[in-house]
Amino acid sequence: MENGKIESKRWYPSPNPHVRLTEIVYWSEGLKVKGMLAEPKNSGDYSGILYLRGGIQSIGMVRPARIAQFAAQGFVVFAPYYRGNRGGQGRDEFAGADRWDAVHAVDVLKNFCNGKVHLLAFSRGGIMALWTAVLRDDITSVVTWAGVTDTVLTYKERPDMRRMMKRLYGGTPNTALAAYEERNPLLRLNETKAPFLIIHGLQDENVLPGQAYLLEEALKMNNQPHDTWYFPDYNHFFPPLPNRQTAKALTVWMKEKEGE
Numbered sequence: 001m002e003n004g005k006i007e008s009k010r011w012y013p014s015p016n017p018h019v020r021l022t023e024i025v026y027w028s029e030g031l032k033v034k035g036m037l038a039e040p041k042n043s044g045d046y047s048g049i050l051y052l053r054g055g056i057q058s059i060g061m062v063r064p065a066r067i068a069q070f071a072a073q074g075f076v077v078f079a080p081y082y083r084g085n086r087g088g089q090g091r092d093e094f095a096g097a098d099r100w101d102a103v104h105a106v107d108v109l110k111n112f113c114n115g116k117v118h119l120l121a122f123s124r125g126g127i128m129a130l131w132t133a134v135l136r137d138d139i140t141s142v143v144t145w146a147g148v149t150d151t152v153l154t155y156k157e158r159p160d161m162r163r164m165m166k167r168l169y170g171g172t173p174n175t176a177l178a179a180y181e182e183r184n185p186l187l188r189l190n191e192t193k194a195p196f197l198i199i200h201g202l203q204d205e206n207v208l209p210g211q212a213y214l215l216e217e218a219l220k221m222n223n224q225p226h227d228t229w230y231f232p233d234y235n236h237f238f239p240p241l242p243n244r245q246t247a248k249a250l251t252v253w254m255k256e257k258e259g260e
Helices: 064-071 099-110 123-134 150-156 160-168 177-181 186-191 209-221 239-259
Strands: 004-012 021-026 032-040 045-052 075-080 118-124 139-145 196-201 226-231
Touching: 004 032, 004 186, 021 064, 021 099, 032 064, 032 099, 045 064, 045 099, 045 123, 045 239, 064 075, 064 239, 075 099, 099 118, 099 123, 118 123, 123 139, 123 186, 123 226, 150 160, 150 177, 150 209, 160 186, 186 209, 196 209, 196 239, 209 226, 226 239
Parallel strands: 045 075, 045 118, 118 139, 139 196, 196 226
Antiparallel strands: 004 021, 021 032, 032 075
């Protein structure tokens, strides 16, 4: 079956009266994968945001209120759950073959927006966004918020995730280095021309700021356009008001990039 082809759609209750939600089943590398679409109810010429969630399996699952928040700023938003989640086929591999679920989700989103697609990634979604930007040539901009950029660093930083990573990757960075390196998009960042915005709380202990600095350094080495918003007082999850303010500010940044 054709990658990015929509298999089915079903209505989903929306927390926002101005935003329509639809759960979509689409094809990715021979698997049926699910995701959620958020559209402004008022008709208009809307750009798209591919929202790449964090976590794995039920942890960090797409929240309807979060994607509706961005749709309310005047975007069509699609958030893939990644394979193996919420009844989707296959197995979530934490940035392995499941990266294609993000890559093909761009084609799903293009059915509903004006063709301009921004990537907005949170946490684990960061590495998914980097791969999507590398593997496609039609990405307008990339925003990575508290984003993972290097799985070896994640293994070192998060003892609580090591068991899961050893199971999925076939070992530790010492015994299965090829599996970790194969997931590292930083060495191929020069293949994307999209501008980047890096957002990170410097108190973050879930994804340490070093991951953001690593991405920033790679972009600098390639002379690629990027902006950084570092917040000294915040951790992985911003307080409600700064969270809303940052969410609104990044959509303004995206719209500015469309005009450049």
